Amino acid sequence: MRARQLEVFIAVMRAGTVTAAARMLNISQPALSQILLHTEDELGFTLFERVKGRLRPTPEALEIFADAERLSAGLEGLRRKTTDLRLGRTGLVRVAASPPPALAILPRAFTSFRARHPDILLRSHMAPIAAIVDMLRAGDASLGVALDDRLPPDIEAEVLGSVGFACLLPIGHALAGKTELTLSDLAGEELISYRGNTRPADELAHAARAQGVVVSPSLEIDVSISAVGFVQAGLGIALVDALLPWHQFAGLAVRPLANGPEFPIALLTSRTRALSRVDEMMRDQIRAACSVVLGDDKTGA
Amino acid sequence: MRARQLEVFIAVMRAGTVTAAARMLNISQPALSQILLHTEDELGFTLFERVKGRLRPTPEALEIFADAERLSAGLEGLRRKTTDLRLGRTGLVRVAASPPPALAILPRAFTSFRARHPDILLRSHMAPIAAIVDMLRAGDASLGVALDDRLPPDIEAEVLGSVGFACLLPIGHALAGKTELTLSDLAGEELISYRGNTRPADELAHAARAQGVVVSPSLEIDVSISAVGFVQAGLGIALVDALLPWHQFAGLAVRPLANGPEFPIALLTSRTRALSRVDEMMRDQIRAACSVVLGDDKTGA
DNA sequence: GTGGCAATGCGGGCCCGTCAGCTCGAAGTG
C-alpha cells in the first residue's frame, strides 16, 4: 500500500463520496477513482461496496481505517519535521568558544541568528581551547571559536581573521597619554600576560626578541579576562588579546599594541562529524559577526 | 517523502553503504542511489555526507531516523494486516442460527471453515429468529441461518434448500413400525408441536386441512429441540423439523412425515451491512455444509 | 429530462527500475 493510496483511502472514508474526496485532495474525480480501484486490486479485497452509485465501506475498510489514519498522520508529521529541518526551524546549536570570542563575537552572531531563526535553541559554552576540542570530538558542540589555528588533525580550523594585542592600563597611568604603545614602551613596567609555554606567550617573547627588548611578565594568567581585576587593582599592565571588549570594564584604559604578534581567530569544527543545517547557518553568522567585529575594530575602537 | 524513499533511507542507515542497502532491498545499486539522491533533493537537505566514496549520515538523518523506522514498521504492519485480510487469516466470524441449523449445519460448516482458516475466531449464537434479525441489524452477527424465508425487507434471505417435518415417537410406540408416517396416521395421538400463530404451525394446519384431517397439538413448544424431553417422557408424538439430528438423542424414534410442509433453510444477511471476506468464506462453507446435510438426509437417514 | 455520482478511455508526465559505463580512492604487486 503506497502512501498515496493511504491518503486516498482516508479521504474517501472521511468524505463519503469519491467526488468529495477528490475535492479534498485537489485532484480530479477520475484520478482518485482510479487510485481507489487500483488499491483494491492490489489489496485483493474491496474497500467499498458500490451500491446505487454510492460507496459503502466494507468491514475490512473499517478494520484498517484506524491504522491507516494513524500512519498517515505520522507521515504528515514527518513531512512537517523535514520541512522544519530544511528551513532550520528546529534543533539546537551548541557553540564552544574561548572567552574573547565568546564575549566579542558570539553575542553578535547569536543576535543575527536569532533574528533569522527564532525557534532554534542556542547554547554557548565558554571554555579553554583544550575543552573546546574535546567537546567538538564528543559532539557536545558542533562549532568552536578560538584564538588559535594550530590544532589536532581531526579538528578543522578556518581562520576568520586575526586580532592583535592590547595593553590594559590602570586609570591614570602615564602611558595612557599615548594612543598606541610599543613593546619598548613597556620596559620597566610590571607586566601581566599569558603563562609560559603557551602560544601567545611564545609569540610575544619572539616579537620582543626581534625588537631587541625583553618581555617577562611578573604575573601570569591563562585566560585574558582574568587580567581585568589585576589591572584594576594596579598590579601592572596587561598584555592580552585585543578582541575582548575591554572598554566594557570600568577602571582601565585600553591601548593597542603596535607591531605586536597577531592572534588568529579560528572557527573550529570536527572533521569526523558533519554539520547540520542549523550548524551551517550559525557558522555563516559567526563568520559575518567576526568580520563585522574586526571591521569595527579597525575603524571605531 | 514517499514510502519507498522511507525504506531506502532506512536501508542505507542500517546497511551503511548504498550497495549493501541495495542488496537488502533486492534492487540495483544505481536505482537505490537515484532514489536516495532524489529524496535528498526533495527534502532540501542532504541525508548523507559523501566522503572518500563513503556515506556518513548527517545530523538531520539521525534526527529523523527514529521516526522513519517507526513509520516504516507501521506500514509493514499494515501491509501484513491487509494480506491477512485478503487471505482470511484474521478476524472474527459471528453466526446466529436457530437451533436446528445450529446443531445440524453449523458444526459441519465450522469444521471445514476451521480447516481452511485455522486462525479465525468463530462464534456461534443459538437464538430464535427474532433475535437473529436483531443481531444482524446491530452487527452483532453478520450471518444468520433460520428455517424461515419470510423476513423484513432489510434482511436478505437466500434459500439454501428445504427440509420437511419429522415425527418423534417414544421408544416402543406402535407407529414406530412404519418407515414413514402421514398426518392421518397421527389422528387420535397426543401431539407436541409449534405454538399457534407461528409459521410452521400455520403451514402444518394448512396441510392437514388439505388432507382432510385435523392436527391440534396438546402441548405447544416454541423451539423444536425442547420437544425431546417431552417425547422421552411419553407425553406424546412431536411434529417438528426434520433437520435437527434427532437420532443423537436416546429414547426416541424418528420417522419422516410424508406429504407434510417444508421448512425453507434460509441464509440471512443484513442488506445494510456488507460482508467481510471471512464472512463470505463462512457463507460459502454454510452453503456447502447445507447441501451436504440435505444430501445425506436424502440418501442416509 | 436533468443533475449528481462513479467508472472508463486516452494521452502525457513523473517515478522507479535495469543495464552499461564512468570516476575516485584504497590496497595489492612487480
Added chain:
DNA sequence: CACTTCGAGCTGACGGGCCCGCATTGCCAC
C-alpha cells in the same frame, strides 16, 4: 614507483508503471 585490481558511488539511456487531467459513458433519483 607505476600499474592493476577492486569496491565504493554517480551518470546516462531506456522502458514500464503509476498518477494525473480531460472527455465521455452508465446508473440512479428527483
